[in-house]
Amino acid sequence: xxxxxxxxxxxxAFAAAFPGMAGVNSRAELEDYIRSEIKxxxxxxxxxxxxxxxxxxxxxxxxxxxxxxxxNSVGSAIxxxxxxxxxxxxxxxxxxxGDSRGPCPGLNLLANYGYLPRDGYVNFGQVLEATSRxxxxxxxLATVLATFAVLGSGDLDGLSFYLGSGKNGIGGxxxxxxxxxxxxxxxxxxxxxxxxxxxxxxxxxxxxVGYAAEDPNKEFSLNVMANHYAQSAGFSKQYNPYLYxxxxxxxxxxxxxxxxxxxxxxGTYGAGGVANYRSIMSIIGAEYxxxxxxxxxxxxxxxxxxxxxxxxxxxxxQALTExxxxxxxxxxxxxxxxxxxxxxLSVQTFLCNIYQGINSITPLVLGGTEEETAKAVTWALxxxxxxxxxxxxxxxxxxxxxxxxxxxxxxxxGPVVPPxxxxxxxxxxxxxxxxYFTNAPKTPQCSQ
Ligand code: HEM
Ligand SMILES: *[C@@H]1O[C@H](CO)[C@@H](O)[C@H](O)[C@H]1NC(C)=O
Ligand SMILES: *[C@@H]1O[C@H](CO)[C@@H](O)[C@H](O)[C@H]1NC(C)=O
Numbered sequence: 001x002x003x004x005x006x007x008x009x010x011x012x013a014f015a016a017a018f019p020g021m022a023g024v025n026s027r028a029e030l031e032d033y034i035r036s037e038i039k040x041x042x043x044x045x046x047x048x049x050x051x052x053x054x055x056x057x058x059x060x061x062x063x064x065x066x067x068x069x070x071x072n073s074v075g076s077a078i079x080x081x082x083x084x085x086x087x088x089x090x091x092x093x094x095x096x097x098g099d100s101r102g103p104c105p106g107l108n109l110l111a112n113y114g115y116l117p118r119d120g121y122v123n124f125g126q127v128l129e130a131t132s133r134x135x136x137x138x139x140x141l142a143t144v145l146a147t148f149a150v151l152g153s154g155d156l157d158g159l160s161f162y163l164g165s166g167k168n169g170i171g172g173x174x175x176x177x178x179x180x181x182x183x184x185x186x187x188x189x190x191x192x193x194x195x196x197x198x199x200x201x202x203x204x205x206x207x208x209v210g211y212a213a214e215d216p217n218k219e220f221s222l223n224v225m226a227n228h229y230a231q232s233a234g235f236s237k238q239y240n241p242y243l244y245x246x247x248x249x250x251x252x253x254x255x256x257x258x259x260x261x262x263x264x265x266x267g268t269y270g271a272g273g274v275a276n277y278r279s280i281m282s283i284i285g286a287e288y289x290x291x292x293x294x295x296x297x298x299x300x301x302x303x304x305x306x307x308x309x310x311x312x313x314x315x316x317x318q319a320l321t322e323x324x325x326x327x328x329x330x331x332x333x334x335x336x337x338x339x340x341x342x343x344x345l346s347v348q349t350f351l352c353n354i355y356q357g358i359n360s361i362t363p364l365v366l367g368g369t370e371e372e373t374a375k376a377v378t379w380a381l382x383x384x385x386x387x388x389x390x391x392x393x394x395x396x397x398x399x400x401x402x403x404x405x406x407x408x409x410x411x412x413x414g415p416v417v418p419p420x421x422x423x424x425x426x427x428x429x430x431x432x433x434x435x436y437f438t439n440a441p442k443t444p445q446c447s448q
Contacts, residue, residue, distance in 0.1 A: 037139040038387075041313040077265075078272025079308035085134060086113045086302060093118065094299040094432070101299075101430040102164030102173040103180050103187050103198040105284045106263060108430070109300035110134050111163060120429070124150055124159035135263045138315025140387045145179070148248055151358075151380045152178030152415070156372070164198060164429035174198050174427060177415040181249030183236050183333065185228065185256050186284060188437055191242045191419040194446035196426035200297035201437035205286045207231060212277065220264075220275040222326050225257040230330035237333065239442045242413030248354050249415075250333075254323035262319075266303075268310040278303050285432070294435045316387065320351060352395035355381075355388045422446050 086092070090113040095101050100120030101108045107127070110116040115130040122130075127146045131137035153175045154161025166172035173180055180197055182189040186204045190197040211224045211231075236243045260275065264283045267273030281287070282303040286295045358380055388395045410416045423446045437445065 038315070041138055041315070077267040077274045077276075077308065079267040080311045081308075083136075083267075083308040083311055085307055085309050086115075090114050092299075092301055095120070095430075099429070100162040100164040100172065101432075102162070103184065104163065104173055105200075105300050106131065106135060106137075106259070107163050107173075108285075109283060109302070112299055112301065116163075120163040121160060122163065132313070134309065136310045136313050137263065138313035138318075140316040141314070141319055143383060143387055144316055145252070147380050147383045148179050148252075149173060151376055152248075153180075156376050156379060165427060169424070169427060174429075176418045177244060177249055177413070179249055179252055181253035182240060182243050183229070183233050183253050185225065185232075185260060186286070188441055188445075189236055189240045189243065191413075191421060192236075192240050192441040192444055193437070194426055194441075194444040195421040195424055196436065198430055199426075199434075199436040200284060200286055200295065202294040202296075202435050203437050203440050204232065205284075205295040209277075217274075218277070220260050220277075220280050222258060222261055222322060225260050226327050226330045229254070229257045229327050233331035233333055235440060237331075239440075242419035243333070244411070244413035244415075251320065251323065251351070251354075254327050255319045257327045258319055258322040262314045262322075263310065265310065267308050268312060271311070273308075273310060278305060279307055282307075289435065292435060292438075294438050296435050297430070297432055299432050351388060355384055355395050358384075 092113055095108075095112060095118070099111070099118060101111065102120075107116060107122070107130075108120075110130045111118055111120050111122070113134075115134045116122045116126055124146050127149075128139060128142045131142045132139065149161045150156060150159050153166070153171045153173055155171075162172035164172050165174045174197065176190040176197055180190075182191075182197075184197070186200050186208065187193070187197050188201050188204070193201075208220070208224070208228045211227045212218060212220050215221055215224050260280060261269045264280045265273035265275040266279045269275055282301050285298045285300040287298045289296045358377060413419050422444055425446070439445075
């Protein structure tokens with residue numbers, strides 16, 4: 001792979017956006033930078049010791065038969081004082097009209113506090129910094145996600161993208177089958193949701209809460225999320241004729257189930273943190289409405305009782321491992337990748353395939369000419385190279401392979417040709433303080 005002009009052109013944008021990257025002037029320096037960040041995180045992870053802050057138990061009153069039991073799980077988290085969020089100077093302000101919000105609760109929340117620009121138009125460096133600071137997302141994982149967001153849903157020159165719908169409804173994270181995927185924890189599929197793949201779905205939250213109520217600790221554990229996934233995957237296989245599991249969004253969708261306990265717990269999940277109802281529901285903006293017994297979608301917010309981010313970074317290797325071993329195996333959806341069903345499919349081969357087949361999605365570069373597409377491929381590969389070919393994942397040095405890796409990417413439902421929905425009324429930025437999807441959509445649900 002050649003380091004061409006494209007990445008050189010992109011670098012000043014990096015440096016301006018992410019002060020820690022100021023000294024980065026070449027591809028080699030960019031690789032060094034990303035690798036040193038990952039190493040620093042690994043060392044920090046080893047040192048971090050959770051300290052106990054007065055655990056409190058608080059019962060917040062009954063909300064209904066299913067959810068009342070879950071409220072007992074407030075408190076008793078082991079947390080590190082420095083990890084309290086939000087920090088001084090980051091104030092919650094609900095998004096107003098014109099502020100772009102979409103399918104990702106993590107990024108929506110960060111924008112609601114000013115960790116990301118409040119208008120929801122964000123760039124690469126801001127995303128790396130904010131996801132680390134707000135949630136302790138590992139640099140490698142944030143880099144992979146942000147690279148695909150810029151490549152598939154954003155603007156290469158500014159290395160930026162919209163959190164919801166893009167300018168004139170083009171691009172943005174709402175864009176289907178590029179980063180945004182079907183079988184999301186709490187969003188409906190693009191086709192059956194009639195284009196609404198970005199609002200919190202009440203019926204899905206009810207399904208998830210039902211599994212949490214059966215958990216011995218009443219937590220939203222990985223096991224609870226795996227049950228929730230298996231149920232939803234079965235539904236989509238049965239009712240969504242355009243269920244297309246394109247590899248990259250598949251990783252995002254599976255990863256997102258593991259993100260619930262790992263990023264939204266109060267404290268570090270697996271090291272004294274608790275994935276309790278109060279923390280999760282507040283962060284994803286799910287407010288129980290007693291009158292209707294449904295979940296209203298309200299702006300994403302850290303819980304008022306106080307909340308502590310995880311003490312150690314959660315990165316790409318752990319995310320992919322949990323996604324593929326604990327979540328995916330509960331209900332396999334066959335994607336268009338050759339190794340499925342053979343022992344050759346592993347987290348590593350899967351991600352490496354995407355890395356090598358990255359040009360399967362570059363036709364999505366908006367308004368892309370051949371030249372722009374080539375520039376985008378070069379840029380994405382150079383950013384991903386230090387993570388995918390030089391770390392634990394150890395992909396072979398990139399040889400850009402032809403599109404035959406993903407032969408179906410041009411079929412309806414695939415990333416190049418998303419399914420047509422009867423109405424585009426549901427595709428704009430998030431509108432809050434409403435209830436969406438009280439019933440499971442077995443056919444496109446265009447009015448609610
Ligand atoms: C680093 C840049 C990030 C990008 C580009 C990104 C993008 C996305 C996109 C496109 C989706 C929709 C996927 C789907 O349809 O299933 C999504 C969902 C999700 N994201 Fe992010 N995300 C990022 C960071 C984060 C962070 C830091 C967190 C947690 C703190 C997070 C948590 C989630 C969760 C839990 C979902 C699933 C939402 C649901 O259906 O309930 N993401 N993200
Ligand atoms: C988080 O944990 C701290 C310390 O145990 C506790 O004071 C706080 O109430 C907890 N917050 C939630 C939302 O559970
Ligand atoms: C699996 O890997 C082996 C050895 O690398 C190779 O010979 C075989 O063709 C692969 N099978 C598939 C289905 O990719």
